[in-house]
Amino acid sequence: MAKETCPHVWAMTHVVPGFIVTEKCSLTGQIVTYMSFEASPPLQQWRDGEHLWNVIETAQSIRFDLVCATCGREVPYDELLGLMLCTGCDEACRVNRLQRQLAPQRTWVYVAYGYRPVEEKKQLTPEKIAILETYFNQRRQSARSQIRIVSHELVSDIGKCYAEVIKDVELTDLQTG
Amino acid sequence: MELQKIIDALELQTLTEMEDRTVSGVYISDMLSDVMANAQPDSIWLTVQTHKNIVSAANLVDIAAVVVVHGKTVPPDTIDLANRFHVIILSSPHPSYALAGRLVELGLQP
Numbered sequence A: 001m002a003k004e005t006c007p008h009v010w011a012m013t014h015v016v017p018g019f020i021v022t023e024k025c026s027l028t029g030q031i032v033t034y035m036s037f038e039a040s041p042p043l044q045q046w047r048d049g050e051h052l053w054n055v056i057e058t059a060q061s062i063r064f065d066l067v068c069a070t071c072g073r074e075v076p077y078d079e080l081l082g083l084m085l086c087t088g089c090d091e092a093c094r095v096n097r098l099q100r101q102l103a104p105q106r107t108w109v110y111v112a113y114g115y116r117p118v119e120e121k122k123q124l125t126p127e128k129i130a131i132l133e134t135y136f137n138q139r140r141q142s143a144r145s146q147i148r149i150v151s152h153e154l155v156s157d158i159g160k161c162y163a164e165v166i167k168d169v170e171l172t173d174l175q176t177g
Numbered sequence B: 001m002e003l004q005k006i007i008d009a010l011e012l013q014t015l016t017e018m019e020d021r022t023v024s025g026v027y028i029s030d031m032l033s034d035v036m037a038n039a040q041p042d043s044i045w046l047t048v049q050t051h052k053n054i055v056s057a058a059n060l061v062d063i064a065a066v067v068v069v070h071g072k073t074v075p076p077d078t079i080d081l082a083n084r085f086h087v088i089i090l091s092s093p094h095p096s097y098a099l100a101g102r103l104v105e106l107g108l109q110p
Helices: A094-105 A126-139 B003-010 B032-038 B053-060 B076-084 B096-106
Strands: A010-025 A031-036 A046-048 A051-068 A074-076 A082-085 A107-113 A146-151 B025-028 B043-047 B065-068 B089-091
Touching: A010 A126, A010 B032, A031 A051, A051 A126, A051 B032, A082 B053, A094 A107, A094 A146, A107 A126, A107 B053, A126 A146, B003 B096, B025 B096, B032 B053, B043 B096, B053 B076, B076 B089
Parallel strands: A107 A146, B025 B043, B043 B065, B065 B089
Antiparallel strands: A010 A031, A010 A051, A046 A051, A051 A074, A082 A107
8 A cells, every 4th residue: 555545553663672861961961861772871971072971860761663564654763762641740831731631531641752952852743743642542442541642842841840751760669568 | 351350360459449441461561661562452461560650651551450469569659640540550469470370260361
């Protein structure tokens, strides 16, 4: 089927585990994020021009692409750092307002966030976000609930956002029972 | 298979509000990224993880219920978040391997 007319049925492909690395410059305060595919996450402090970078967090996650099972079209998601569930921490945030609006319909809002600094890194296009949303809704086998995925641009202050990020960090339960 | 039947047969403790769900499979993993990539909808997810972001992962892929194994304590904020998003969290003192065996006996084949 021609890719232009195909009613795509999406699947995950090229799934690669890696580490989401967050670094902060101790000289300028700038924060950057990227994904590392090395066996162990980077830990060392390093200098890059005017910056002195220190790792402040690493988290295991995955990188993936989507592929249409019908026509074979592939959509890469190099720009996607992760997905996070809106928990309604900020009354004024547009994402929160959307979540409150959609909650009665059991439509849950996730934010697709890209790498930082946002102004320097390529970010997800609206089309890619829409395809991602379609994929996760196609994956559900009932209409009991739906997923809405939005851009991080709708978040009022990403630095203060308390959305629940899907990543493997801070999961250690120190309790024994 | 109805979730309530599984709860009764395995003597699982219900930690959140309940609703009728039909379970079609089982997924065992302690990595959220793995669940996001591979878990099937309407599955029961067995895990030792109790952090709030298990709700985020379970919700994204429409897990039927999360079973926290090994008697791990689920914090109140995880339960509160789960209730907000209608994610069912159950608890068992048994390890995943034992529960998996019981689930197979009940009819949830791998």
